[in-house]
Amino acid sequence: MNLIFFLLIFCAYCASVWQQWHWTASDSTQASPMHLLTDQLLHGANDAVTLAFGLVGVLALFMGLMKIMEEGGLLQSLANLLYPLLKWLFPEIPANHPAFGAMVMNLSANLIGMGNAATPFGLKAMQELDKLNPHPGIATNAMVLFLAINTSCITLLPTKIIALRAAAGSADPAGIITTTLFATICATVVAIFAAKFLQRILKTPPSTIVPEVTQNHTATSQYPVWVSFIALSFLVLLIPLTLAFGKSFSPWIMPTLIVGVLVFGMVKKIDIYATFIEGAKSGFEIALKVLPFLVAMLAAISMFRASGLLDALTSAIAPFTSLIGIPAEAVPMVIMRPLSGSGSFGVMTDVINNPLIGPDSYTGYLVSTMMGSTETTFYVLAVYFGAVQIRRIRHALAAGLIAEMAGMIASVVAVKLLIFS
Numbered sequence: 001m002n003l004i005f006f007l008l009i010f011c012a013y014c015a016s017v018w019q020q021w022h023w024t025a026s027d028s029t030q031a032s033p034m035h036l037l038t039d040q041l042l043h044g045a046n047d048a049v050t051l052a053f054g055l056v057g058v059l060a061l062f063m064g065l066m067k068i069m070e071e072g073g074l075l076q077s078l079a080n081l082l083y084p085l086l087k088w089l090f091p092e093i094p095a096n097h098p099a100f101g102a103m104v105m106n107l108s109a110n111l112i113g114m115g116n117a118a119t120p121f122g123l124k125a126m127q128e129l130d131k132l133n134p135h136p137g138i139a140t141n142a143m144v145l146f147l148a149i150n151t152s153c154i155t156l157l158p159t160k161i162i163a164l165r166a167a168a169g170s171a172d173p174a175g176i177i178t179t180t181l182f183a184t185i186c187a188t189v190v191a192i193f194a195a196k197f198l199q200r201i202l203k204t205p206p207s208t209i210v211p212e213v214t215q216n217h218t219a220t221s222q223y224p225v226w227v228s229f230i231a232l233s234f235l236v237l238l239i240p241l242t243l244a245f246g247k248s249f250s251p252w253i254m255p256t257l258i259v260g261v262l263v264f265g266m267v268k269k270i271d272i273y274a275t276f277i278e279g280a281k282s283g284f285e286i287a288l289k290v291l292p293f294l295v296a297m298l299a300a301i302s303m304f305r306a307s308g309l310l311d312a313l314t315s316a317i318a319p320f321t322s323l324i325g326i327p328a329e330a331v332p333m334v335i336m337r338p339l340s341g342s343g344s345f346g347v348m349t350d351v352i353n354n355p356l357i358g359p360d361s362y363t364g365y366l367v368s369t370m371m372g373s374t375e376t377t378f379y380v381l382a383v384y385f386g387a388v389q390i391r392r393i394r395h396a397l398a399a400g401l402i403a404e405m406a407g408m409i410a411s412v413v414a415v416k417l418l419i420f421s
Contacts, residue, residue, distance in 0.1 A: 004397065008300035012037065012307035019308065037306050044302025047342075048294035052287050059283030062120035065261045066105065067279025070098070072268040074261075077101075081231040089149075089192065090142050092132075099128035103146060110153035122150060123286050123387045130388040138392040139385065141199045147384055147396050148195040151375045152187035152403035155180055158372035161348070165368060168352040170359035176368045179414035183373035187407035194402040198395035286387050293386030297378055301339050310335060325412040326366070329357060333367045338377040338404045345371065365415045373407035 019033035031039070086100050093099055102125035109118035129143050158180050166173035265272035304310060313335055318328040326334060329351055336344040351367045352359035359368065377400035385393055
């Protein structure tokens, strides 16, 4: 991240200096390139603060709910159900560790399109993984793999994108569910293999090895394999159910989850109010930890965009991307998606609302699928690593960008095969 941070700012500065030397004001109100660069730098820093404090409410809500689930043993039960799969993916994490429960909740929230809920669960998982870290400040293999999966997590119901397509006048707003599902499955598989392959090459620091039981948790027996198989089968069954009924049940997900957790706490005779308050406090602490990392990354990305380098890069690669099915109008999405969630959302909005393109065209379907196929790599790294003060990210960025690329290519294949075949 050190080199990426430097290059984004340095290249943006050099490009703006060159533009300033060749700049001639057409009127008195036109801002100079360096003035624009300064404005966007400050705007990016302010956006980071707004975003971090905007996370406080959501973090507090879901960290409070997760504390209730943790006290009642629900997180541990969910982890035990999916233990065979998680143990295969994360062999360095000891059995019965609380990180498994938080990861299950994070991946489940991503699965059904609840990005706001996924982030607090993911931050909790990172905190638990950091307790196993023998090298504070350096990402472990488990952390990198977890973030790679988050970058590309399988999504059954991209609700925000469906809503935006409906607002743009799409005849079939939910038509991207199948293409997004295909693209995210491909991206997730590639993310896992990329992280596993790269960790074999980058063997320092050594893999985390800890005892099977630590003082922070006690060992419990795992569920029989057939029970885990049923749980995994249920997750697979969610795919056709989501395709058939996702649009109908999506408004029920959030309220039902909250009520269900509170009822669970009452059944377990937990003081749900006091427990919720205790968990919610950590939401504020996490937001403050994340803030400096977000300021650094969003300021650098804002400078990069303001310098014109993003537009230049788009123009340079558009002739090549068209050969693999990515038209020039979709190229900004390819570049912006790893850098900025709001930026890529803006690109998608511009494309599907363009009367010459529209949401139901090939390009409209493509940018919508690309938006839902992966997460914003730089945002994920800044927030999740920032929460546990990781500064040396090892192969996390490479794994995330490989997953992003796989998601983009899979989006092209999905739209051509499933929509325009």
